[in-house]
Amino acid sequence: MQVYILLCFLGAVTCQQGRQFPEGFLFGASSSAYQYEGAWNEDGRGPSIWDVAIHNKQSVITDRSTADIATNLYHNYKNDIKLMTEVGLDFFRFSISWSRILPTGFANKINQAGIDYYSNFIDELIKNDITPFATIYHWDLPEKMQEMGGWTNPAIVDFFLDYAKIIFDNFGERVKFWVTINEPEPVCNNGYGTGIHAPFLNLSGIGEYMCAKNVLLAHARTYELYQKKYKYQNGKIGITLMSEWLEPYNSSAAEDRQAAYDMLLFNLGIFADPIFSKTGDFPQIVKKMVAEKSLKQGFPRSRLPTLSEDEVELIRGSADFMGLNIYSSNLVYRNESVRGMYPVPSFKDDAGVGITVARSWPRSNFERIQFVPWGATKILMKVKELYDNPTVYVTENGWPNNGGFDDEDRVHFLASYLNSIMEAVNRGCDVRGYSVWTLMDCFEWINGYTLKFGLYQVDYSSPNLTRTARKSAEFYKNITTTRYLLRDYDYNERDVVVNI
Numbered sequence: 001m002q003v004y005i006l007l008c009f010l011g012a013v014t015c016q017q018g019r020q021f022p023e024g025f026l027f028g029a030s031s032s033a034y035q036y037e038g039a040w041n042e043d044g045r046g047p048s049i050w051d052v053a054i055h056n057k058q059s060v061i062t063d064r065s066t067a068d069i070a071t072n073l074y075h076n077y078k079n080d081i082k083l084m085t086e087v088g089l090d091f092f093r094f095s096i097s098w099s100r101i102l103p104t105g106f107a108n109k110i111n112q113a114g115i116d117y118y119s120n121f122i123d124e125l126i127k128n129d130i131t132p133f134a135t136i137y138h139w140d141l142p143e144k145m146q147e148m149g150g151w152t153n154p155a156i157v158d159f160f161l162d163y164a165k166i167i168f169d170n171f172g173e174r175v176k177f178w179v180t181i182n183e184p185e186p187v188c189n190n191g192y193g194t195g196i197h198a199p200f201l202n203l204s205g206i207g208e209y210m211c212a213k214n215v216l217l218a219h220a221r222t223y224e225l226y227q228k229k230y231k232y233q234n235g236k237i238g239i240t241l242m243s244e245w246l247e248p249y250n251s252s253a254a255e256d257r258q259a260a261y262d263m264l265l266f267n268l269g270i271f272a273d274p275i276f277s278k279t280g281d282f283p284q285i286v287k288k289m290v291a292e293k294s295l296k297q298g299f300p301r302s303r304l305p306t307l308s309e310d311e312v313e314l315i316r317g318s319a320d321f322m323g324l325n326i327y328s329s330n331l332v333y334r335n336e337s338v339r340g341m342y343p344v345p346s347f348k349d350d351a352g353v354g355i356t357v358a359r360s361w362p363r364s365n366f367e368r369i370q371f372v373p374w375g376a377t378k379i380l381m382k383v384k385e386l387y388d389n390p391t392v393y394v395t396e397n398g399w400p401n402n403g404g405f406d407d408e409d410r411v412h413f414l415a416s417y418l419n420s421i422m423e424a425v426n427r428g429c430d431v432r433g434y435s436v437w438t439l440m441d442c443f444e445w446i447n448g449y450t451l452k453f454g455l456y457q458v459d460y461s462s463p464n465l466t467r468t469a470r471k472s473a474e475f476y477k478n479i480t481t482t483r484y485l486l487r488d489y490d491y492n493e494r495d496v497v498v499n500i
């Protein structure tokens with residue numbers, strides 16, 4: 001409040017031109033074990049599907065790099081936590097590597113060195129007044145689990161539960177924010193559908209749906225376990241979903257409006273509806289479309305598995321919050337040209353829509369990310385409408401570029417998106433926190449180290465992997481200390497005028 005008054009008094013901006021974040025709103029930065037830790041085979045860690053895939057075939061990664069060392073967080077975490085305090089983080093979102101805790105994925109052999117590492121890491125965060133925000137699974141499945149079919153094998157649900165139990169037993173007294181699974185959409189669609197992420201399986205039109213059901217069950221059983229056995233630890237437990245905002249290509253065309261809605265349900269709804277809607281099931285439209293196509297294609301039943309009544313009961317309401325990773329938007333259309341556009345069967349063919357971007361949207365160096373700040377307001381408003389205004393944490397938001405310290409483009413992106421997120425808050429969305437992707441440049445999956453997302457640059461050519469603050473670190477520090485977004489960035493007011 002004082003800061004607000006002071007800013008008004010100083011006349012640095014007029015009060016209407018800025019945005020005060022609500023009391024209690026939390027700011028963080030996000031990371032993941034595989035992208036940060038390195039030490040891939042140290043102190044008893046077992047291999048994950050990414051280790052195996054990359055080591056077998058380095059050409060799957062654009063720059064033929066590996067994450068064997070990555071940012072070296074494993075050895076450098078004490079210094080890195082100093083950077084977190086430098087930017088004034090309230091929380092740090094990190095993930096736990098399943099195969100560092102259980103080298104084969106099975107719970108018969110716990111790797112004490114892995115437990116110690118996370119335990120020390122969590123203690124160090126707390127000592128520095130940074131709240132640990134932990135993800136139990138961020139894409140690095142133990143290789144052994146994959147040898148048994150990974151996320152397409154229903155047995156994974158019990159194995160995941162065994163792992164989660166060990167996590168809560170060891171860290172639950174100190175960690176009060178849990179994400180079960182990060183972005184199930186790419187886990188399933190990229191890992192088992194199109195095969196562009198580990199385990200690089202192309203089981204298009206079938207594998208991604210089998211995966212989706214098992215992910216939902218693993219999540220919901222973990223939530224149930226927490227409620228039954230660990231409630232006394234007083235934490236909140238949610239899931240992090242990813243959704244681009246999907247705008248009709250031509251908003252006056254009914255087909256395009258329907259196409260955008262359908263795609264939203266295929267993308268977000270497959271995971272969000274069962275957990276956050278009253279039905280507790282896959283979206284009706286998705287069920288119908290996949291069933292019809294499956295039958296036409298000669299399958300004896302829908303390629304989308306069913307959820308039994310008991311499963312629906314288990315999954316419905318199984319989250320205290322929705323984590324949302326917000327980056328970009330797409331335009332969606334449906335017309336004759338879409339026919340034959342995708343492999344059959346496939347998730348995209350089932351949705352039957354064309355997806356593109358507007359030429360006017362500024363692009364990053366990553367084809368998936370365009371600068372569309374108003375999309376953040378729209379997706380948040382849609383979530384509010386569809387799922388009865390759940391508590392949301394924006395668990396990721398960030399902008400990649402080729403590097404350099406003067407990252408005005410990132411500052412502009414972050415400021416504009418924060419502004420749009422605040423617009424949603426002012427319209428009643430229950431957003432409680434925001435986490436930037438990411439603290440420092442790290443391993444960006446198949447893009448290796450070519451995409452720089454960090455508030456801090458990591459000099460990968462220096463022996464110590466030197467970290468240096470970029471302009472965006474300064475910007476973010478300003479936000480975390482003032483809790484106020486100055487309107488001196490030239491984001492366009494038109495960007496946040498949305499018609500929903």
Ligand code: NOJ
Binds near residue numbers: 437
């Ligand atoms: C989402 C993923 O959770 C994270 O691992 C990835 O690096 C960022 N998006 C950026 O692509």
